[in-house]
Amino acid sequence: MTPERTNKVLQNATLAIDALGTHGPMTAPELAVALEMPRPSAYRLMSALVHAGLAEQSADGSVILSSRWLHLGDAALRGMAPWFHSDDVLEQLRDETGLTVFLSVGRGNEAVCVRSLHGQNFQVLVLKPGGTLQFYQGAAGRGLLAFGEVDPAEYLRAAPFPAVTPHTLCTAEELAADVVRTRELGYTVSDEDVTIGVAAIGVPVLDGRGGALAALSVAGVRDQVIGHEAGLADILKSAAARIAEASLPVD
Structure with a gap:
């Protein structure tokens, strides 16, 4: 993956995490609208976040940030x-x-x-x-x-x-x-x-x-x-x- 492609993926992941943190549970179509990206890209992005343990998928198909962020957030605050x-x-x-x-x-x-x-x-x-x-x-x-x-x-x-x-x-x-x-x-x-x-x-x-x-x-x-x-x-x-x-x- 080229550096430009890597940066774009990281940028989209950051935007998705921010959107989930701001709005709470979201479906892939909702994320696509919020980030102004194609639906297939939103589905792939959400799947990647779930696979990495940074998000969890609910029974209704929506995705939320995982409990891992509680640990990460506390560690970040301690570091400050x-x-x-x-x-x-x-x-x-x-x-x-x-x-x-x-x-x-x-x-x-x-x-x-x-x-x-x-x-x-x-x-x-x-x-x-x-x-x-x-x-x-x-x-x-x-x-x-x-x-x-x-x-x-x-x-x-x-x-x-x-x-x-x-x-x-x-x-x-x-x-x-x-x-x-x-x-x-x-x-x-x-x-x-x-x-x-x-x-x-x-x-x-x-x-x-x-x-x-x-x-x-x-x-x-x-x-x-x-x-x-x-x-x-x-x-x-x-x-x-x-x-x-x-x-x-x-x-």
């Missing part, structure tokens, strides 16, 4: 934060605040969620393990913009960014001021800038050199967060310090 061994800290944080807890790491210009624990109102929250926020969005994204490796001035050259809600900080001026405020306070406040009715507080998990390993945040309905920022930030900073301490190599 190999230093993290503090699930008990996240559980304590969730129990103490009653809010949903997120641990996110920076990748490119995104904050990638690698851990989440549901709080009392998890149904209103959209960020799940593997999910992402841009650096101008949310407590995790804006916290990593302020404390992470990306140069904020360089990042903000691409502003203004598209608004997610009427409260999203979009302009370079708004976000530059937010970076200054976040560094002064040591925490980030997200007030309905990603999801209406939802607010969050985030702090950096710092390594021994003062760089950000990750962003630790809690989120819930707005009334649970706004008006309680300082107290929640203190709890988060304590939890972040425990995570950072556990991540340091033992001499």
Whole structure:
């Protein structure tokens, strides 16, 4: 098989996996429509995914992603934060605040969620393990913009960014001021800038050199967060310090 043919096969397989992950069970005709490919090609593609163990065929003929992806996804998330061994800290944080807890790491210009624990109102929250926020969005994204490796001035050259809600900080001026405020306070406040009715507080998990390993945040309905920022930030900073301490190599 030529390199060009190999690349095309891999590209189609990736598109099919993404489609199954987004839409759930699909038949070959449905996949053909979604990917704008001939039906015979869709049948061959689905058969190959099933044969490789990456998909499973249901009794009705539709195909779903196999349980193998659970293992692969968990391994990928662990690989993004190999230093993290503090699930008990996240559980304590969730129990103490009653809010949903997120641990996110920076990748490119995104904050990638690698851990989440549901709080009392998890149904209103959209960020799940593997999910992402841009650096101008949310407590995790804006916290990593302020404390992470990306140069904020360089990042903000691409502003203004598209608004997610009427409260999203979009302009370079708004976000530059937010970076200054976040560094002064040591925490980030997200007030309905990603999801209406939802607010969050985030702090950096710092390594021994003062760089950000990750962003630790809690989120819930707005009334649970706004008006309680300082107290929640203190709890988060304590939890972040425990995570950072556990991540340091033992001499």
